[in-house]
Amino acid sequence: MIAGEFALPRYMRPAKGNHPPLDFAPYKATKGRYPTKPLVPLPHRLTEVTGPLLGDGLITMQDADLTTRYAGEPVGQRIIVFGRVLDSGGRPVPGTLIEIWQTNAAGRYRHSIDQHPAPLDPNFDGTGRAITDAGGGYRFITIQPGAYPWGNHRNAWRPAHIHFSLFGRAFTQRLVTQMFFPGDPLLPFDPIYNSVPDEKARLRMIAEFSVADTQPEWALAYRFDIVLRGRDQSVFEEHRA
Amino acid sequence: MSDLVTPSATVGPYFQMRLPWPDGPYVVPAGTPGAITIFGRLWDGAGDPIPDGLIETWQADPAGRFAHPDDPRDPIPDGDLVFRGFGRAPTGHDGSFKIVTLKPGPLPSGDGRTEAPHIDVSVFARGMLDRSVTRIYFPDEAELNDADPVLRAVPEDRRATLIAAPAGGSLLRFDIRMQGDAETVFFDL
Numbered sequence: 001m002i003a004g005e006f007a008l009p010r011y012m013r014p015a016k017g018n019h020p021p022l023d024f025a026p027y028k029a030t031k032g033r034y035p036t037k038p039l040v041p042l043p044h045r046l047t048e049v050t051g052p053l054l055g056d057g058l059i060t061m062q063d064a065d066l067t068t069r070y071a072g073e074p075v076g077q078r079i080i081v082f083g084r085v086l087d088s089g090g091r092p093v094p095g096t097l098i099e100i101w102q103t104n105a106a107g108r109y110r111h112s113i114d115q116h117p118a119p120l121d122p123n124f125d126g127t128g129r130a131i132t133d134a135g136g137g138y139r140f141i142t143i144q145p146g147a148y149p150w151g152n153h154r155n156a157w158r159p160a161h162i163h164f165s166l167f168g169r170a171f172t173q174r175l176v177t178q179m180f181f182p183g184d185p186l187l188p189f190d191p192i193y194n195s196v197p198d199e200k201a202r203l204r205m206i207a208e209f210s211v212a213d214t215q216p217e218w219a220l221a222y223r224f225d226i227v228l229r230g231r232d233q234s235v236f237e238e239h240r241a
Numbered sequence: 242m243s244d245l246v247t248p249s250a251t252v253g254p255y256f257q258m259r260l261p262w263p264d265g266p267y268v269v270p271a272g273t274p275g276a277i278t279i280f281g282r283l284w285d286g287a288g289d290p291i292p293d294g295l296i297e298t299w300q301a302d303p304a305g306r307f308a309h310p311d312d313p314r315d316p317i318p319d320g321d322l323v324f325r326g327f328g329r330a331p332t333g334h335d336g337s338f339k340i341v342t343l344k345p346g347p348l349p350s351g352d353g354r355t356e357a358p359h360i361d362v363s364v365f366a367r368g369m370l371d372r373s374v375t376r377i378y379f380p381d382e383a384e385l386n387d388a389d390p391v392l393r394a395v396p397e398d399r400r401a402t403l404i405a406a407p408a409g410g411s412l413l414r415f416d417i418r419m420q421g422d423a424e425t426v427f428f429d430l
């Protein structure tokens with residue numbers, strides 16, 4: 001009934017040092033929360049090469065604009081965060097759901113567990129969603145997030161960042177990451193940013209300021225291209241031949 | 242083109258602002274005939290529940306098919322079945338989560354073998370710099386489980402951590418232990 005042979009795409013494994021280790025003591029909350037026994041290799045079969053294709057009918061343009069949801073305008077520096085979602089072969093990833101969350105300009109999340117004594121902004125909830133277009137492109141309008149203290153170590157402050165969640169087109173491509181801002185003086189002290197061993201990979205988490213895309217009299221623009229795992233073309237073609 | 246991808250970073254505790262959806266745990270709508278509920282708790286190495294975790298599931302439908310262009314088989318019309326294939330549940334203060342779904346069908350492995358019915362799981366939490374990936378198998382599939390190429394690659398004394406436990410009626414229990422003697426098997430994807 002379900003026998004038969006067929007070729008499936010295979011996704012390339014990230015290079016060593018590309019992703020942070022799960023066991024990373026400088027980020028204290030990792031304690032007790034990482035596997036200690038050897039991981040078992042999982043071949044890429046049907047469940048792994050497919051994935052949820054979410055968002056049709058779920059997302060409106062309004063979801064990508066975090067600045068126009070309330071009666072008034074949020075406080076802070078208005079910014080455009082835009083870019084493309086690509087795979088490591090350089091191919092755009094269209095039609096994929098992006099979800100973001102961040103602090104307001106004062107460095108405060110709108111969530112009951114955030115007790116940082118900085119003001120909430122009644123005109124900013126700090127969450128957004130978008131679906132990539134045919135070229136893998138996306139664009140959010142938001143407010144420059146603030147730094148905040150977090151108690152990981154003495155005088156610990158998170159650099160300003162925006163959380164990104166992406167699905168790609170396959171279970172193998174699922175990614176949750178954080179976008180940082182260029183030139184942030186807190187980056188060298190942040191264990192989460194520095195948990196990524198490979199420096200070139202780490203730099204991929206920093207957006208690039210774009211004067212060309214900055215809107216005169218209105219908003220600064222930051223480009224943040226996100227690269228998901230790509231298919232191993234050689235394997236796929238070979239199996240198809 | 243560099244082969245580097247964008248690195249993973251933790252979801253932190255504030256994913257709760259955006260990622261949980263009201264219908265997230267419902268792979269099928271409540272009341273769907275044949276629906277099962279998979280519930281469990283997420284535990285850390287000290288035996289404490291993880292209250293700021295997020296469990297995501299991805300699976301085939303009961304016919305063993307995916308509504309996805311990379312499933313090379315012809316689609317089987319689902320009729321009126323509303324089936325997302327994807328579930329998402331944040332853990333509660335006691336580390337608990339639940340997913341309401343339909344049991345997936347067995348799958349061809351592509352090389353002539355058969356994969357037993359299973360659900361792929363991603364575990365996210367504050368304190369996890371990357372997701373951990375595991376699988377849920379079913380207790381009433383002993384024969385297919387014994388022949389499953391992924392389960393067979395797991396040390397025999399750890400396989401039980403991947404098989405949900407019957408909990409009466411349409412309920413199945415699947416606890417996820419990040420560490421400890423009964424540490425859940427996690428996969429290198």
